[in-house]
Amino acid sequence: MSAQNIYDDPEFLAGYVTLDRQVHGLDGAGEWPTMRSMLPEMAGRRVVDLGCGFGWFSRWAHEHEAASVLGVDVSKKMLERARSGTASATVEYQCADLDLLDLEPGSADVVFSSLTLHYVHDLNRLMAMIAEALTPGGSVVFSVEHPIYSAPTTQNFETSEDGDRVWPLDNYLVEGERVTNWFVDGIVKEHRTVATYVNTLIESGLVLDRIDEFGPTAEAVEARPELADDRHRPWFLLLGATKPN
Structure with a gap:
């Protein structure tokens, strides 16, 4: 099954380019400092950037002396x-x-991937291929939309009878396609549980190094109060793993 290519839709792209992470690159991605800390040094390494988009990470890897970069x-x-x-x-x-x-x-x-693998249909095949492509001691670091974010039928906050803001989590264990609205209707993503992401790494023969559930910190909310709702659930799941020597 081929992936949906929504990024070539002019209406979608017109909205997408306004995001901070597309205007400011890696500096506009709140999770970037955490992902960077999960990466090895780039110098002399052959790097693959899966879902490279506008090439922000590919250029960063080159600037940090990667031997080669494939986006x-x-x-x-x-x-x-x-x-x-x-x-x-x-x-x-x-x-x-x-x-x-x-x-x-x-x-x-x-191998690096930012917010792309939740579009992939066959994660088992892809992760096995990544594991085969990596040299012994090689690293894979990737982020996906957090499963708590992707699971609900309606991905919107609600207000309870007591006035509390609530993220209505349902269908968490029901993996598969989610069709949402994001700039345009009909965006297709694959919902998977945290366990599925972790176990797919392990089953491919990789060793999990770190897991992070990224969302705004209390300090970020203090600086930007409009992010207060987002302390109720994480935005992204970040994973790093190594191929054994």
């Missing part, structure tokens, strides 16, 4: 912008569906 995305429009903003012969971009992508065994030292 992969299904969106031709996003890759056009990634290429136009990248001036390096060691950074290559490839248009490919992650459900069909094959990397050569032993071809990568670091």
Whole structure:
């Protein structure tokens, strides 16, 4: 099954480019400092960026002396912008569906993915391929929409009779497609439990190093009170793992 390519939809893209993380790059992604702390040093490493989008991480890896960077995305429009903003012969971009992508065994030292794997239909196949592509001691670090966020039938806060703000969690254990509205109708994502993400890593032969459930800190809410609701549930699930030597 091929992935949905919503990112080439002009209406969707017009909204997507207004996000802080697309305007300011990695500096606009609140979870980036945590993800960076999960990554090894880039110097001399062959890096793969799955769902590279506009190429923010691919360029960062190059700037931190990666030996080579392969950015992969299904969106031709996003890759056009990634290429136009990248001036390096060691950074290559490839248009490919992650459900069909094959990397050569032993071809990568670091695999990175930001908020992309919840679009992948066959996570088992992809993770097994990543594990095969990594060299011994290699690392994979990725983020996905947190399952507590993705599970509900209606992904909106509600107000209880007592006036409390509530995230209405339902269908958590019912894995599969979720169709939502995000700039346009009909965005298709795959909901999986935290256990599924963790066990898929383990079953592929990788060793889990770190797990983080990312959301705004109390300090962030103090600076931006509009984030108060988001202390009720995490935004993203961050995972890091290593291929054994």
